[in-house]
Amino acid sequence: MSRTFLIPARVLLDVREAILSVMGDAAMDLQEPVIRPERERHPEWFVESRARLEHLWRLLDLISWGEASQEVDVELDQPEYGLTILDAATHHAKRYKTWEEEADATDEWLVEEGEPPRKAETLRRGADLREFISALEPVV
Amino acid sequence: MSPERERAYAAERLKIARAFGKRLRTLRVNDDHSQDSLARATRLHRTQISLLERGERIPGLLTILILTDALQVSPNNLLRGLPTPKERRSLGAKQGSPHVMSSEKQQLRLLGQTIRSIREKEYFTLPALAAAVNIPTIQLQAVEDGELDPDYELLIRLAECLGTRPSTFITRAEALGKQQNI
Numbered sequence: 001m002s003r004t005f006l007i008p009a010r011v012l013l014d015v016r017e018a019i020l021s022v023m024g025d026a027a028m029d030l031q032e033p034v035i036r037p038e039r040e041r042h043p044e045w046f047v048e049s050r051a052r053l054e055h056l057w058r059l060l061d062l063i064s065w066g067e068a069s070q071e072v073d074v075e076l077d078q079p080e081y082g083l084t085i086l087d088a089a090t091h092h093a094k095r096y097k098t099w100e101e102e103a104d105a106t107d108e109w110l111v112e113e114g115e116p117p118r119k120a121e122t123l124r125r126g127a128d129l130r131e132f133i134s135a136l137e138p139v140v
Numbered sequence: 141m142s143p144e145r146e147r148a149y150a151a152e153r154l155k156i157a158r159a160f161g162k163r164l165r166t167l168r169v170n171d172d173h174s175q176d177s178l179a180r181a182t183r184l185h186r187t188q189i190s191l192l193e194r195g196e197r198i199p200g201l202l203t204i205l206i207l208t209d210a211l212q213v214s215p216n217n218l219l220r221g222l223p224t225p226k227e228r229r230s231l232g233a234k235q236g237s238p239h240v241m242s243s244e245k246q247q248l249r250l251l252g253q254t255i256r257s258i259r260e261k262e263y264f265t266l267p268a269l270a271a272a273v274n275i276p277t278i279q280l281q282a283v284e285d286g287e288l289d290p291d292y293e294l295l296i297r298l299a300e301c302l303g304t305r306p307s308t309f310i311t312r313a314e315a316l317g318k319q320q321n322i
Contacts, residue, residue, distance in 0.1 A: 017185075017187055020187070021187050021191060022271075022274065024188075024191065024197065025196070025270075025271075025275075025276045025277075026271075028197065028198065028276060029267060029276065029277050029278075032153075032278075048267035048268065048277075049267065052267065052271055083272070087272070087273070087274040090274070091274050092187075095186075095187060095190040098175055098190060099174075099175060099176055099186065099190075102174035102175060102176060103174075103176075105172070105173075105174040105177065106174040106176040106177050109173070109174065109176075109177035109180075109181075110177070110180075113180075115180075118176075122176075
């Protein structure tokens with residue numbers, strides 16, 4: 001059984017957004033003890049959030065932070081990152097539901113602002129993400 | 141801060157985040173914005189708008205000001221009706237008259253205790269299980285404290301991570317209630 005799995009280039013942007021959202025959870029957890037009194041006496045308050053943040057940071061380093069002009073397929077270690085990617089992508093796919101429902105309203109606003117519509121792109125990316133999740137679920 | 145107060149404060153933070161999210165959504169829809177268009181109007185990421193509306197983020201001051209500017213409302217309007225985190229008040233100010241817990245609250249508390257008990261038996265820390273089911277730690281803490289009613293989807297995810305079934309949470313909570321004569 002393969003110990004790796006592939007993130008296709010076409011979903012990498014959304015996987016990255018999903019990971020960054022989860023990173024926000026870890027950052028929020030880390031922020032809370034920072035404002036408490038006696039924080040200096042309780043390094044254990046920071047341990048879990050720090051570990052989670054570092055795990056996500058390593059993952060973003062591996063899939064790249066989006067600085068390249070062209071996305072490429074990325075192969076990752078399944079035991080180390082499979083569940084993290086699956087959970088983050090699954091939550092991100094739920095956000096797409098709202099964005100897809102509101103795609104027409106978004107396009108109206110974009111046209112008023114003189115920007116190109118993006119409904120087709122939103123629908124394609126949402127569908128690609130769901131397809132990726134379906135392929136990943138049995139592996140993880 | 142004692143663990144009890146810490147948990148109560150976490151539950152309050154979640155309530156505040158959810159109340160803010162609900163208020164933001166109402167004002168956004170009233171202003172004929174989609175999440176995406178509001179994100180573009182504010183130069184915030186659309187994921188951030190989604191997270192705020194779902195109560196999964198507590199906004200900072202700058203975010204609040206940016207949103208009020210885009211929605212053309214006052215900060216007071218955006219923050220209207222939000223509860224104050226009383227758990228951060230001094231202990232003296234917090235003391236009040238004891239109250240009787242409602243049946244629904246008792247059931248939620250028993251469910252939370254059951255989830256915590258199974259989690260600890262499976263050697264999951266709170267943040268680790270929260271990460272595994274992809275929710276903020278404060279949300280799971282609120283569930284375990286009986287401050288938040290978990291939806292069935294969350295119960296399924298928790299059960300999967302803890303190697304059990306959602307129905308087990310319910311039956312064990314009922315058994316715990318009988319033990320405690322509730």
